[in-house]
Amino acid sequence: MGAPVLVINSGSSSIKYQLVDGETMEASTSGLIERIGQSDSVLTHRHAGERAVREGRLADYGEGLEAMVAAFEDAGTPLADAGLIAVAHRVVHGGERFVQPVVVDDEVERAIDELSALAPLHNPANLEGIRTARKLFPKLPQVAVFDTAFHATVPERAHLYAVPSAWREEHGVRRYGFHGTSHAYVSRKAAEMLGKSPKAVNVIVAHLGNGASVTAVERGRSIDTSMGLTPLEGLVMGTRSGDIDPAIVFHMHRQTGASFADLDAALNKESGMLALSGHQDNRAIERAAAAGDRAAQVALEIYCYRIRKYIGSYIAALGGADAIAFTAGIGENSAEVRAQALSSLVALGVDLDEAANAAGGPVISTPQSPITVMVIPTNEEGEIASQTAALLRS
Amino acid sequence: MGAPVLVINSGSSSIKYQLVDGETMEASTSGLIERIGQSDSVLTHRHAGERAVREGRLADYGEGLEAMVAAFEDAGTPLADAGLIAVAHRVVHGGERFVQPVVVDDEVERAIDELSALAPLHNPANLEGIRTARKLFPKLPQVAVFDTAFHATVPERAHLYAVPSAWREEHGVRRYGFHGTSHAYVSRKAAEMLGKSPKAVNVIVAHLGNGASVTAVERGRSIDTSMGLTPLEGLVMGTRSGDIDPAIVFHMHRQTGASFADLDAALNKESGMLALSGHQDNRAIERAAAAGDRAAQVALEIYCYRIRKYIGSYIAALGGADAIAFTAGIGENSAEVRAQALSSLVALGVDLDEAANAAGGPVISTPQSPITVMVIPTNEEGEIASQTAALLRS
Ligand SMILES: Nc1ncnc2c1ncn2[C@@H]1O[C@H](COP(=O)(O)OP(=O)(O)O)[C@@H](O)[C@H]1O
Ligand SMILES: Nc1ncnc2c1ncn2[C@@H]1O[C@H](COP(=O)(O)OP(=O)(O)O)[C@@H](O)[C@H]1O
Structure with missing residues (x-):
């Protein structure tokens, strides 16, 4: 070694x-x-x-x-x-x-x-x-x-929330983003697969595990990511709601008297795919959906629709993307989630190769697709070790 | 009459x-x-x-x-x-x-x-x-x-939040959306300007007033909109935060002891452009930005970036758009906001005609632009009167 x-x-x-x-x-x-x-x-x-x-x-x-x-x-x-x-x-x-x-x-x-x-x-x-x-x-x-470090390059337009200045200046409220080592590793690998330098390409990484986040990587730098101050924001996850109207918190307090701690726990631990389908694990949800369970089908539809919208918004944020990379448990293994998340994106330059997708890639778009779509196994520990070795060499 | x-x-x-x-x-x-x-x-x-x-x-x-x-x-x-x-x-x-x-x-x-x-x-x-x-x-x-009625057609994938089922089933928690009469009127007008039936086109409407929302209109029907359970969600507004990590509410309570009512008021009345720039009125913000005020410049950048991301996500949701229409006080009058919101959208099919935009339209994209961009004055009272007359005729 x-x-x-x-x-x-x-x-x-x-x-x-x-x-x-x-x-x-x-x-x-x-x-x-x-x-x-x-x-x-x-x-x-x-x-x-x-x-x-x-x-x-x-x-x-x-x-x-x-x-x-x-x-x-x-x-x-x-x-x-x-x-x-x-x-x-x-x-x-x-x-x-x-x-x-x-x-x-x-x-x-x-x-x-x-x-x-x-x-x-x-x-x-x-x-x-x-x-x-x-x-x-x-x-x-x-x-x-x-986990946050890769997102340190996210500019003000994407990391500032439009909340009172005291919240931002005294209480650390801003978008930080997470899964940074995974997004760093996978976006670099995606550039490698394109045969280009990371500095020459724009990549969207969808990290879909128990937690899930999407990142827009512009020429090697994270410029936006779906998780925020905490890992609650963004995509629907196993037990986290992802994006909601923040006023839901006030509404539910008025309706039920629930406390901050109750609502925090509900949105982090009792929401997401679990709340929609009764299952937290994607394999169980896909099995239930295949067996005709309507709640599981709707849950998957919502899950994939949210990914699709983030991809669209990050193509807009980047002014065009060269690659989209799927990673982590669901991203690496679920052909169904990838296919649904990428459906109707032809107008945005995504042409899925269904056979390649079913086979798990690594490239799952057609050769003509303006945007190359890939499946890339993440390696967070490898990235951590590599960054550590680099730090100690420097 | x-x-x-x-x-x-x-x-x-x-x-x-x-x-x-x-x-x-x-x-x-x-x-x-x-x-x-x-x-x-x-x-x-x-x-x-x-x-x-x-x-x-x-x-x-x-x-x-x-x-x-x-x-x-x-x-x-x-x-x-x-x-x-x-x-x-x-x-x-x-x-x-x-x-x-x-x-x-x-x-x-x-x-x-x-x-x-x-x-x-x-x-x-x-x-x-x-x-x-x-x-x-x-x-x-x-x-x-x-205001909510036009959004009754928003399907489950877009109107359901991934929150506990009791919240959805017993407490009315779902996306409703607002500004419906404006989105209905403007999307119909946009189809008219394209010389097509509303049923033949997909339109994205950006209603940018003191409150602001974007709607994806598929063949005449609203299929997604940025406001949610309440008008707090979505774009940055005059005094509303728009989208945030909902956990910011829990964080600020832990940090300051603020109550639900305090935080509700802060996000609805003391956030948005007011919190970012010190001004609530777009004209004041544009004046300050032109005079070199950095906070106002950043506020406008955030404001426009969020619109741009919603446009990208709704192009993805619609599987392609025929038109984008800007309306309400800011949408109708601010060439600067429109230009910034549409910047770098060439990859998505938006080719802005800068002179036409500066002149206020009505069409502000080039003849070659795959997506036609328009400025359309809204007429909420006209739409309300028209719907009322139609109801009484029926
Ligand atoms: N073959 C598979 N098909 C579909 N989903 C899978 C498959 N294997 C793992 N998953 C899903 O991946 C998720 C876990 O992802 P993982 O990246 O291991 O999570 P973590 O965020 O805890 O690291 C689970 O929802 C699991 O069901
Ligand atoms: N000429 C203009 N240039 C830029 N912004 C304008 C102009 N005229 C009005 N606005 C902005 O439009 C916003 C009010 O929009 P309006 O649709 O009237 O609001 P409401 O949601 O209350 O109906 C204000 O922020 C105002 O500054």
Whole structure:
């Protein structure tokens, strides 16, 4: 391995990890620790086609990461011998300050902590992972890579909301955008597939996973993205509403007396595809729709219609696009979602090749299509490792 | 006059009225009563180039409408001799029930009252106007014409929000859309200018006044529109934010403790162009921008960028458009807004004729432009009178 990086993605009760080469962006090992803090924690470790599972309580992130170290040892590839150049952490919110990856010190830790006001669900968990890893690997640089950073180039016309100035100036209210490492990676790959420099093309990336966002990438730079201050805005997602009339919040409070916390939870956790179809997982929704379930059919129609409208608006924002790239769980795997999202876009320069789409691409538009449409598997951990290696080289 | 209709638009402390021919859609008289309930009420009456002003307290809508009747008499054109076929009332919210104009009876009054939950700022005032006019003109049919009605054809994919089912099923949460009479009138006029039947063309209408909305009209039917449950969603407006991350509401509550009512008022009355530039009126903003005021320049850039994105998304929603029509105060008068909103749309089929745009149209695209762009003065009162006459004929 050229530049082995341990990439850590800490959630509220889980840790995902990968050992990735920062040069080739390939992972040799990956793992998932779930239900941290509960009695039935599970660690699943994958290496060279082998899968090892460890069950039993892991009280906290510290015990979780120690179990990870043990799992590497048990697999015969101890981390101590891996030649790690760094531990890299995915951090959701970098605010206006962190527009590049950064080596973590106490001051950076404090800044990430302060940014928890903008991402109360995510940054505290990310920070806990960082703190724990700093103790466990005191000699290695710990690098924070931010989901928001790729969108630091979004100009005022797209990142400012028309809300009172105090909200913008004192309370950090602006569009930040998320899924940045995925949009960065996929838009670069799309340019590569076109045989062009990223600086020579305009690409629209649709990242469709449990969370979902679309980004307009102009000559390598993000100029607009559908998520906003938080990951709630934009496309319909598994459990998030995406775009709504903000007055719905006031209306529902008047109607039911629901509190801010109730409404926040409802829009983030009980809305989206779950609210429309009863299912959160796209595979279940497609199965139900195929079996004739009308709610599931309508949910898919709404889901795809919203993607289609964002594509149209970003073609307008970019003044024309060279490529549209689909990525993440749904974008990579659902030919049906891609086809519906791209239907009736001929007037905008999208000519879908139905057979290629059904086959999964990578190119799913016809050779004559003015806009090339692609399916590109994302690699967020690879991108994080690569950015980390680049930072440490510089 | 063929079918004289007295059209009344009642606001929270004002009444606008026009005497309109429901056949030609032309107004012979118009008036405005302001500051009803205050000591300095003013009635301004215009007829045949003459303007009459009456100052002094008008305690309520009853006194206001009586002063209107007197003003018609003073002008030598008493309403009693006008041969009125009806009094028509603009009503903002018709909910799911009112998808056509309707003759008002007690039951309709109650229904409009119940719809106040969806439009607490508007429907109560509209209803007060209706009640007062029914007393004053007991022999005339009173007709309610709804701002939402033209959007009754918006399909599920565009009118459903991905929010919990109880919100949709029990609390009326869906996209309704507004400015319906304007979008109906202008889209029909646009088809006329193309020399085609409305059923043969797709038109995007940008109604840009103090409130602003864009509508996608497919073969004469509204299939999507930017305002939603309330007029808050969509474009940036004079004092309304338009689209934002709904989580901004939760964030600002956590940051400042602001209440639902505070945040509702802030987004409806202290946001939009006012918050971005310090001015609510487009003329003041354009003047400030021309004088080098950076906030005003950025505000205009955001305003136009949002219009551009909606146009792109509606071209995608329609699968291609034949015409784009600009209307209302800003749409009819600001060549600068139109030019900025249409910039970089060549890839989508818009080729602006700059000289024609500067001259105010009516057609402002080049003869080669795949999409014809037009400036069309709206005529909401004419449309209301015409729909009223049609209802009474039927
Ligand atoms: N073969 C498939 N066909 C359709 N949808 C799929 C398929 N595989 C995964 N998905 C969907 O992808 C989504 C998860 O995407 P993923 O990118 O893994 O999410 P996350 O945002 O958590 O990383 C789920 O809705 C899942 O149903
Ligand atoms: N000549 C003009 N140039 C630019 N803007 C104008 C001009 N005339 C009117 N406007 C703008 O039109 C807006 C009011 O539009 P209007 O359709 O009258 O509003 P309403 O929604 O209240 O009916 C204001 O922002 C005003 O500045």
